[in-house]
Amino acid sequence: MTGPFRTEIGGRIDRTRRIDFRFDGRLYSGHPGDNLASALLSHGVHLLGRSFKYHRPRGVLGAGSEEPNALVRVGSYESRATPNLRATQVEIHDLLVAESQNRYPSLSFDVGAINDVLSPLFPAGFYYKTFMWPAWGWRRLYEPIIRRMAGLGRAPTAPDADIYAQRYVHCDVLVVGAGPAGLAAARAAAQGGARVLLCDEQSEFGGSLLSEPDTTEAGRNRLAWRAATLATLAASDNVTLLTRSTAFGVFADNFVALVERVTDHLANPEPALPRERLWQVRARQVVLATGAIERPMVFAGNDRPGVMLAGAARTYLHRYGVRTGRRIVLATSADSAYGVAMDLHRAGLTIAAIADVRNEASGPLAAAARAAGLPLRTSTHIAATHGRLRIRGATLARNGTGAREKVACDLLLMSGGYTPTVHLYSQARGTLRFDESLGAFLPGGDTGILQVAGACRGIFATDVAIADGAEAGTVAAARTDPGGAPQPVRTISVPDSGALLAREAPCDRRAFVDFQNDVTTKDLRLAVREGFVSVEHVKRYTTAGMATDQGKTSNINALALVANERRMDMAAVGLTTFRMPYTPVTFGTLAGAARGNLFDPIRQTPIHAWAEDRGAVFEDVGMWKRARYFPAARETMAQAVARECRAVRTGAGLFDASTLGKIEVVGPDAAIFLERMYVNNFRKLAVGRARYGLMLGEDGFVLDDGVIGRLAPDRFHVTTTTGGAPRVLAMMEDYLQTEWPDLRVWLTSTTEEWAVVSIQGPRARDIIAPFVIGIDLAPQAFPHMAVAEGTILGVNLRIFRVSFTGECGFEINVPADYGSDVWHAIMQQGTVFGLTPYGTEAMHVLRAEKGYIIVGQESDGTATPDDLGLGWAIGRGKSDFVGKRSLARAAMRDPSRKQLVGLLTSNGETVLQEGAQIVTAANGNASIGHVTSAYFSTTLGRSMALAMISGGKARMGEKLLAPMLDRTHEVTVAPAMFYDPKGERLYG
Amino acid sequence: MLLIPCPYCGPRPELEFTYAGEANISRPAEPESLSDEQWAAYLYQRTNPRGMHAERWRHVHGCGRYFNASRDTLSDQFQFSWKPGESPP
Amino acid sequence: MAEQPVRQSALGAARATQGPHAAACLRALPAASRFSFRGSPPEAETAGVAFGVPFSLQSCRAHQTEDRAALWLGPDEWLLLAPEDAARAVQAALIRALGERPYALIGIAHRNTALEISGPRATMVLNAGCPLDLHTSRFPVGMCTRTILGKAEIILWRTASEVFHIDVWRTFAPYVWDFLIEARARL
Structure with missing residues (x-):
């Protein structure tokens, strides 16, 4: 059934097709082209929501993205529901299910409305003042209650089932807004040869052209001009159109961010289509044609359902073929209202009264209204409104005299003039100026790469806006082609307008300034009286201009009140900062494809698949997946780690070390460069030998470590920690490129070139020797810290004799694509020797038994080499290296610095918590250090820990205390080396 | 996202770059000859201006080069960029 | 004794094959020899002669012959691509030509892997995660550069108006592949 308030003809809707949708469980009908608000209004439904704080019944105020009241939840499944959507922007389709918000049990009967009766108790900032006592009350009592009572929509509880996409796009000219000025700008820019992108937030292009009568002041047919312009744009190869x-x-x-709503308006979208797409646009020139938003009038009871912006009523009439009421009162301070009055009058609606607060209503529009016999009253304001779920009447009062008159109506339209939509201009750091005649802030001018056109800069007449847009488009296109003809310039200036800003509004607890946040004139006056001077503070104290609409309809009125209260100019009061987003954006749009397995790259080593087959448990190390342990059937992690450690100590273990960072340092000055970057000596390192390298920051603290092997006089293979690889390379490049550009040396990341198979344990040599060709692995020929190149199984090999376990070990580097097969072959060969794969957890235990540090675990960015017991690594006689000067500071040699030691618990079983603080028996309140690593060692048959303890080296044998959650444990300080202190196994 | 003029590759999106602090701070040739105060000044003291700032960037996901640029810290606009060792234009 | 190891591509069999697609086709490129050449312009000129492809001194440009290519990646850095079996020959030729002059030649055949995206909407698929302007007027055939795709670094090289070669570190290759497939599905 067609809604009873639908006009017989006209509008942009397709009357031949009917759409059925649900709102609050009831079935309604509308037509293609309708949004939720227009379709409901066609059935006379004005009540669409309850207000934020007082639960007052609210209707539709506007007709676009500025709507503060009519917020709905859309979607019947939690996984696809979206709260707080503006009914004025939700297009209807056959499967649309929408619900009103912030009401219980129903929209027409809401128990929360008790807040409205109690509203004298809830002035601005009431919760800061009221809920002070008891101290626990806020979190447990008041906040939960307030959260339940006040608020907007409910956040969905299920993961978002929709798909989102993102796209970067480049253009010469981006035009934002496709009203008359935007369309003209896009056409002119395209004719100038520019690559043009035109976007508009609405479902079709046209902006105000769709909302106003057929012909303009100059006699131009609006829709015909729109159609012709769009046809030209659609036919141009260099134009992209985005509705x-x-x-x-x-x-x-x-750089401009757009969100395209791709499927929300469709009942059955293609499943592959994203719901929304983020367009990240880089434009050489931008033209903002974002239009203007009408201001409400501020009077008591200005928020009842049936109170609407005048321009919105006109939009519903012309664009949607909907009469928003039958008998109308208009409250205005601007000439534009008379145009609307004439439109509605012609459409057969009764104009019961026009109350203009100004002393005079001049201009052609007012004259036309007078001539048509419309009941115009100047110097008149609205003193009160009547009705509950819908307005029934208004009391008009003569300014100053107190003469009152009650007028019955079912629609009250407000027009306080138009506020140019300068949000984006302001975000682009354009400066605004206050224009008294418009009662609005206007863009100060052109930034050289961004221009403003049409209503957005105060040019409201359609014909002038079209001319203004065309000029902006021409200028923008010309600027992208600096070699072209003389640069055109803008010639149109902003005319005066007859709007009066409602600075003198009644102080009333029901005269709403911000509808979305229930902020009244009384609240704003209170805030100023209580000493909030800055508009930013007033905003935060009263919440005016917050939430999903960010004050689109309320900001200027709120500022005017503050200015009036403080007896200041608007320009001096200033504006609150415009921040993105202009309208709310879903998290899905911002995340795009970065969900699930595309959230981050998942870096897997060449041996990953083997480990996965073997049932490895993985851990994340940065983006890498590393095998943590390899549980056999029914093994716990502790059992698996104990077994893996035993295998390394008694036979051999195989470890995937492919994630280790690798940098190839090549060039005649390679050794000199490494000497400067690392604390160690490298010039004297022989070819075929490797050395533990320690890297400091310029502040003297340990930054990274690794093993560095010399493959040739001018070629080094440097390894770094897994996590430190990019940082180390960046720091090396920084010194090389900017401090020492004279050095002839080049750095190349080879982390991913090599798969690294580390074999550790007394049987390691026996297992790999048969495979390795061209290298004698005997202990004398290939001792600890040797490196050589040869082949293994016919592929290139770089082999290091190194150990991070304290056992005899080899790191076998092979080209990554061969890593899996080489690992497999060694595993097969090693079976008879009990070769066991081990993971990072066993690696940690084994290295801790030897007191080998892990940078970032034992060190925290404040540890010197001496603190970590690594002073021996510093090359003697080196005149300089990165960090050396800082080590010379007295504070760096303070004997009370935290130093690396071992800790043994007295019971031998308790594994201390990593991070546990250590205290002395004498002073249990002052931490003298903390545990950095703690494990149970199967090898030792007891627990062990590494710790950084103040003056630790001088505390050997001292008893200290480690308070933990269960109880305080006694620990004894020991050397940070629990196993094979003489290194006999390492060198064997 | 800033558009950063790489002196080797031309203007490129900020995503490809890393910031590398204030420009024109050279590592002292003989750190050992500096007092603790002088060394601390080298390590930590920066101008942090309101307005034009000479700074270093690295086109890490591009040509890999460190370079110098002058940027207005108020408007975020780059004025120009130059290669290390060269003088600003 | 174990068998001779076989190269296993970082993309794996699951990602290496994709049927034709109207918008953009994706395919893994065969294994190749790859070197990073580092040095100053005079050494680069000599190396180019030895390699058989002149090294571009113009930034962000690649030169190629039928089966070899040299891509400018930085003012002292070129990526050399050659058939898989040419590795030893390339290395030997450059070492011979450059003698004692300062340069660095690093084999990175296994570090990187390559894929190709081609088709009328290839640029749009790439722009789902690549922030560069890929219009032919801004990114002509023969242009190459390191850049970003989503959260991965790639080398992007336009080999024909609708064909792009992507070189990427091996562990990022599955991400890049999956990212492009996802982007193509959302056009």
């Missing part, structure tokens, strides 16, 4: 796309953020250098 349902909101430019919500402008960033440096004309």
Whole structure:
């Protein structure tokens, strides 16, 4: 059934098709082209929501993205539901299910409305003042209750089932807004040869052209001009047209973020289509044609359902064919209201009264209204409104005299003039100026890469806006082609307008300024009286201009009140900062494809698949997946780690060390460069030998470590920690490129070139020797810290004799694509020797038994080499290296610095918590250090820990205390070396 | 996202770069000859200006080069960029 | 004794094959020899002669012959691509030509892997994660550069108006592949 308030003809809707949708469980009908608000209004439904704080019944205020009241939840499944959508922007389709918000049990009967009766108790900042006592009350009592009572929509509880996409796009000219000025700008820019992108937040292009009568002041047919312009644009190869796309953020250098709503308006979208797409646009020139938003009038009871912006009523009439009421009162301070009054009058609606607060209503529009016999009253304001779920009447009062008159109506339209939509201009750091005649802030001018056109800069007449847009488009296109003809310039200036800003509004607890946050004139006055001077503070104290609409309809009225209260100019009061997003953006859009397995790259070593087959448990190390342990059937982690450690100590273990960072340092000055970067000596390192390298920051603290092998006089193979690889390479490049550009040396990351198979244990040599060709692995020929190149199984090999376990060990580097097969072959060969794969957990235990540090675990960015017991690594006689000067500071040699020691618990079983603080028996309140690593060691048959303890080296044998959650444990300080202190196994 | 003028590759999106602090701070040739105060000044003291700032960037996901650029810290606009060792234009 | 190891591509069999697609086709490129050449322009010029492809001194440009290519990646850095079996020959030729002059030649055949995206909407697929302007006027055939795709670094080289070669570190290759497939599905 067609809604009873639908006009017989006209509008942009397709009356031949009917759409059925649900709102609050009831079935309604509408037509293609309708949004939720227009379809409901066609059935006379004005009540769409309850207000934030007082639960007052609220209707539709506007007709676009500025709507503060009519917020709905859309979607019947939690996984696809979206709260707080503006009914004025939700297009209807046959499967649309929408619900009103913030009401219980129903929209027409809401128990929360008790807050409205109690509203004198809830002035601005009431919760800061009221809920002070008892101290625990806020978290446990008040906040939960307030959260339940006040608020907007409910966040969905299920993971978002929709798909989102993102796209970067580049253009010469981006035009934001496709009203008359935007369309003209896009056409002119395209004719100038530019690559043009035109976007508009609405479902079709046209902006105000769709909302106003057929012909303009100059006699132009609006829709015919729109159609012709769009046809030209559609036929141009260099133009991209984007409807349902909101430019919500402008960033440096004309980087503009748009969100395109791809499928929300469709009942059955293609499953592969994303719901929304983020367009990240880089434009050489931007033209903002974002239009203007009408201001409400501020009077008591200005928020009842049936109170609406005048321009919105006109939009519903012309664009949607909907009469928003039958008998109308208009409250205005601007000439534009008379145009609306004439439109509605012609459409057969009764104009019961026009109350203009100004002393005079001049201009052609007011004259026309007078001529048509419309009941115009100047110097008149609205003193009160009547009705509960819908307005029934208004009391008009003569300014100053107190003469009152009650007028019955079912629609009250407000027009306080128009506020240019300068949000994006302001985000682009354009400066604003206050224009008294418009009662609005206007863009100060052109930034050189961004221009403003049409209503957005105060040019409201359609014909002038079209001319203004065309000029902006021409200028933008010309600027992208600096070699072209003389640069055109803008010639149109902003005219005066007859709007009066409602600075003198009644102080009333029901005269709403911000509808979305229930902020009244009384709240704002209170805030100023209580000493909030800055508008930013007033905003935060009263919440005016917050939440999903960010004060689109309320900001200027709120500022005017503050200015009036403080007896200041608007310009001096200033504006709150415009921040992105212009309208709310879903998290899905911002995340795009970065979910699930595309959240981050998942870096897997060449041996990953083997480990996965073997049932390895993985851990994340940065983006890498590393095998943590390899549980056999029914083994716990502790059992698996104990077995893996035993295998390394008694036979042999195989470890995937492919994630280790690798840098190839090549060039005639390679050794000199490494000497400067590392604390160690490298010039004297022989070819075929390797050395433990320690890298400091310039502040003298340990940054990274690794093994560095010399393959040739001018070629080194450097390893870094897994996590430190990019940082180390960047730091090396920094010194090389900017401090020592004279050095002839080049750095190349080879982390991913080599798969690294580390074999450790007394049987390691026996297992690999048969495979290795061209290298004698005998202990004398290939001792600890030797390196050589040869082949293994016919592929290139770089082999290091190194150990991170304290056992005899080899790190076998092979080209990564061969890593899996080489690992497999060694595993097969090693079976008879009990070769066991081990993971990072066993690796940690084995190295801790030897007191080998892990950078970032034992060290925390404040440890010197001496603190970590690594002073021996510093090359003697070196005049300089990165960090050396800082080590010379007295504080770096303070004997009370935290130093690396071992800790043994008295019971031998308790594994201390990593991070546990250590205290002395004499002073249990002052921490003297902390545990950095703690494990149970199967080899030792007891627990062990490494710790950084103040003056630790001088405390050997001292008893200390480690308070933990269960109880305080006694520990004894020991050397940070629990196993094979003489290194006999290592060198064997 | 800033558009950063790499002196080797031309203007490129900020995503490809890393910031590398204030420019024109050379590592002293003989750190040992500096007092603790002088060394601390080299390590930590920076101008942090409001307005034009000479700074270093690295086109890490591009040509890999460190370079110098002058950027207005108020507007985020780059004025120009130059290669290390060269003088600003 | 174990068998001779076989190369296993970082992309794996699951990702290496994709049927034709109207918008953009994706395929893994065969294994190749790859070197990172580092040095100053005079050494680069000599190396180019030895390699058989001149090294571009213009930034972000690649030169190629039928089966070899040299891509400018930085003012002292070129990526050399050659058939898989040419590795030893390339290395030997450059060592011979450059003698004692300062340069660095690093084998990175296994560090990187390559894939190709081609088709009328290849640029749009790439722009799902690559922030560069890929219009032919801004990114012509023969242009190459390191850049970003989503959260991975790639080398992007336009080999024909609708064909792009992507070189990427091996552990990022599955991500890049899956990212492009996802992006193509959302056009």
